[in-house]
Amino acid sequence: MLCWGSWANTQKLAEGNWRFELFYWDYVLGIVLLSLVFGLTLGSIGEGGRPFLEDLGQADLSSYWNALAGGVVFNLANILIVAAISVSGMAVAFPVGIGLALVLGVLINYISEQKGDPILLFMGVALVTVAIVLDAMAYKKNSKDKAKDVSKGLKLALIGGVLMSFFYFLVQQSMSLNFLSPEVGRFTPYSAVFVFALGILLSNFLFNTILMKKPVDGAPVSYKDYFAGNFKVHLVGILGGAIWCVGMAFSIIASEQAGPAISYGLGQGATMVAAFWGVFVWKEFKGASTSTQTMLKSMFACFIVGIIIIIYAGI
Numbered sequence: 001m002l003c004w005g006s007w008a009n010t011q012k013l014a015e016g017n018w019r020f021e022l023f024y025w026d027y028v029l030g031i032v033l034l035s036l037v038f039g040l041t042l043g044s045i046g047e048g049g050r051p052f053l054e055d056l057g058q059a060d061l062s063s064y065w066n067a068l069a070g071g072v073v074f075n076l077a078n079i080l081i082v083a084a085i086s087v088s089g090m091a092v093a094f095p096v097g098i099g100l101a102l103v104l105g106v107l108i109n110y111i112s113e114q115k116g117d118p119i120l121l122f123m124g125v126a127l128v129t130v131a132i133v134l135d136a137m138a139y140k141k142n143s144k145d146k147a148k149d150v151s152k153g154l155k156l157a158l159i160g161g162v163l164m165s166f167f168y169f170l171v172q173q174s175m176s177l178n179f180l181s182p183e184v185g186r187f188t189p190y191s192a193v194f195v196f197a198l199g200i201l202l203s204n205f206l207f208n209t210i211l212m213k214k215p216v217d218g219a220p221v222s223y224k225d226y227f228a229g230n231f232k233v234h235l236v237g238i239l240g241g242a243i244w245c246v247g248m249a250f251s252i253i254a255s256e257q258a259g260p261a262i263s264y265g266l267g268q269g270a271t272m273v274a275a276f277w278g279v280f281v282w283k284e285f286k287g288a289s290t291s292t293q294t295m296l297k298s299m300f301a302c303f304i305v306g307i308i309i310i311i312y313a314g315i
């Protein structure tokens with residue numbers, strides 16, 4: 001939750017003359033590199049399960065397709081949400097896009113693997129939904145004098161959120177949920193995350209290239225622009241991807257005990273973390289009216305209570 005809600009701060013750090021389409025290449029590289037490091041270290045030691053390289057060698061074609069498809073779907077969704085951040089700000093793009101992904105994703109994953117108390121789980125999801133609506137209302141109310149295109153950002157976040165709800169399910173379908181004695185032909189966590197990351201990288205040559213030529217906001221950029229970036233700005237993007245990858249790996253590992261729906265749902269508590277960064281650190285609501293501030297406080301209250309209930313659903 002902390003990692004998924006915080007990685008986008010690196011985009012903020014890289015802002016200026018560095019477009020998010022260029023930043024996104026480094027972000028993807030960060031995911032792939034850390035997933036490989038995790039596989040060759042944490043995924044290759046210990047007594048239980050299968051070592052990383054052996055696990056990759058024994059997996060069947062359907063497991064590869066599911067994990068790769070998860071990466072492709074995630075990448076398209078994430079590009080849309082990152083574009084929404086660029087257009088309308090993190091405090092609206094994350095809660096709306098990832099929040100919608102939470103609602104639909106928990107439902108999809110729970111249908112797949114029914115683990116946890118469904119009443120408590122969906123009560124928590126309902127409160128998060130209320131928080132999403134409150135955040136969108138607060139941003140709309142506060143954006144009258146802002147230059148950002150909130151309408152376009154909301155549309156991008158909504159489309160991205162629907163797509164985002166499916167990626168975790170696809171990765172889970174490639175995995176065995178018994179990590180100590182894994183099913184033959186299916187991945188264990190670190191292998192699944194690595195193949196998922198490859199799906200992101202491969203699809204990025206299509207999705208991000210299109211976005212570079214026909215950007216949501218601003219003039220087109222080229223690969224020449226990317227290679228003109230300095231080492232520091234590239235490192236910031238790679239750090240963003242590494243932060244996100246830590247969250248993905250931990251969420252996948254947690255799914256064995258918590259179940260995919262609860263593990264995914266808790267990870268998507270990132271919406272609250274991202275909104276916190278946007279409101280309190282980046283000051284996206286600086287000078288907002290009293291009514292807007294009340295909406296924001298109510299949003300955080302709903303998020304916190306909703307996440308607590310989701311946690312309790314798995315106890």
